Amino acid sequence: MGKFFGSSVTKKFVMAVAGLFIILFLMVHLGINFFLLIDDPVPFNSAAHFMATNIIVKVFEVVLMAGFLIHMIWGVVLQIQNWVARPKRYKRTSSSQTSFFSKYMIYLGIIIAVFLFIHFMNFYFVKLGLVEGDHENFHLMANNLFHLPLYVVIYLVSFLFLAFHLHHAFQSAFQTLGLNHNKYTPVIKGIGLIYSIIVPLGFSIIPIVIYFFK
Amino acid sequence: MKLTLKIWRQKNADAKGKFITYDFDAASPDMSFLEMLDALNTKLIKERTDPVAFDHDCREGICGSCGIYINGHPHGPGKKAITTCHLSMREFKDGDTVYVEPWRAKAFPVVKDLIVDRTAFDKIQIAGGFISTNVGSAPDSHAIPVEKSKADEAFDSAICIGCGACVAACKNASAMLFVSAKISQFALLPQGRIEAKERVQTMVKKMDELGFGNCSNTGACEAECPKEISLVNIARMNREFYWAKIQ
Ligand code: HEM
C-alpha cells in the first residue's frame, strides 16, 4: 500500500479524487448559500443547523477536511518535485500550446488556501467554537460580514481565482483518473468550463446582493 | 539571411556553460536548421574555434537523436509534428534572434553544448519496455489475430522515436508521454498483455526514480511531440497502473 501512494501516478489519483469530492461539495454548499438571499433567516439557519448536527453530514465533513488536507499536501509535494526535475530553466520560456491555468495551479491553490483560512475564521471555526460568534445565526453573521467592503472584495477575488483553478482542474481530474475518450472528453471539458463559470459566479452573487440590496 | 544566434555553450557535463552570441549571415531559407548549424560550424572550424556540438543521425525524422530547444519550442517553432532535422530555416525571418538551448531536465544532463544524455529513457525501457519471447524464426503472420483498429492504435503509440521533446516541453520535465507511449504499444496487443501488469509498474517506478517530474495534464508534450503522440496514452497508462495495483 505504501508503494501505491508513493508513485507519481497515484499521488495524482488521490489529488484528483479529493478534488472531485470538493467539486461535488461546492455545489451543495452553493445550494444552501442561496437561502441567504431570503430575508427570513429560518431556512438558512436550519440548513446550517442540519449541516452542523446530522451524523451523515458529520462523516462527510471529516472526509471533506481530510480531502482538502491531502489535496493541499500532495499538491505542494508534487510541485516541489516538479521544480526539482528542472533545476536549470530555459532562457526563452516555453511558448507551447497548453491548458493555460495548468501552469499556475499551485499559486491559485495557495490563494484558495489563504481564502479558506479567512473563510473558516469567518464561519467554520465559529461553528466549531474556536472563534467567538453566534453559531445559531449564520444568516445574521453573513449579512454583517458582507456589509464590510473589504470582505466582499476578498471573497469576490478569491472566487475568481477559484474559477481559474477549476477551469483546468475539472477536466484534468478525469484525465488523471484515466478517463480520456475521443467522444466524451470534449463533453467533460464543456461541463468543466460551465461548472468553473457557474459555481464561482453563484458564490459571487451572494456577497454582491447582500452588500447592495440587504 | 542574417541571424543573431544565441547558442548555449558548455564544455562538458561539469562546466558551467553560458550563451554565446554569433552574428551569422551565411544562412539561407533553403537550409534545414541543422544545415545552418553545419554552416556555422564550418565557419567556426575555419576560425580554429570549437564547433557547436549537437546530436543528429538520420536527418529524416526517424531516429530521434536530434533535439534542440529553439525559441521556446523543442524541435523549434513553426510547423507542428517535426523534428529539429526537419525544421526549415524558412520558419525564421532575416534579422531574427534565435535562442538555441539543450533539453533542460535533471534526468537529461548536458554532455556538451546542445547534446544531452538521454540514457534515462533507455533505463526506463530496460525496466519493462519489451516482451519476453522465445527467439527463433519469425512467427507465422496472423497466428495471433489482432483487431485492425487496435493494431492501428498500437502503431500510433509505437511511432514514438524517444527524442525527449515531451520532457523538454513539459513545465515539470515529466516523461509521462514517452513512458505511456512505450506502455501503450504493448498494452493494446495480445502479445503485450501477458506482462502488462508488471510492465506498467516497473516502468513508472523507474521513471519516478530517475527524477522526471509529474504530469499536470498541461498538454505541452502533446503539442510539441514530432510524432503527435496523444494524451490518450497517458490516460491509458494511468488506467493500466490502477488496475495493476488493485489486482
Ligand atoms: C475549492 C477547492 C479546490 C478544488 C475544488 C480543487 C480541485 C482540484 C482538482 C480537481 C485538481 C485536478 C487534479 C488532477 O489534475 O488530477 C486540482 C489540481 C491542483 N490543485 Fe486543487 N482544488 C482546490 C483547492 C486547492 C488548494 C487549497 C490547493 C493548495 C495547495 C490546491 C492545489 C492544487 C494543485 C497544485 C493542483 C495541480 C496538481 C498538478 O499540477 O498536477 N488546490 N485541484
Ligand code: SF4
Ligand atoms: S512521445 Fe513524442 S516527444 Fe516524447 S519521446 Fe516520443 S516522439 Fe519524442
Ligand code: FES
Ligand atoms: S536526426 Fe534523426 S530524427 Fe532528427
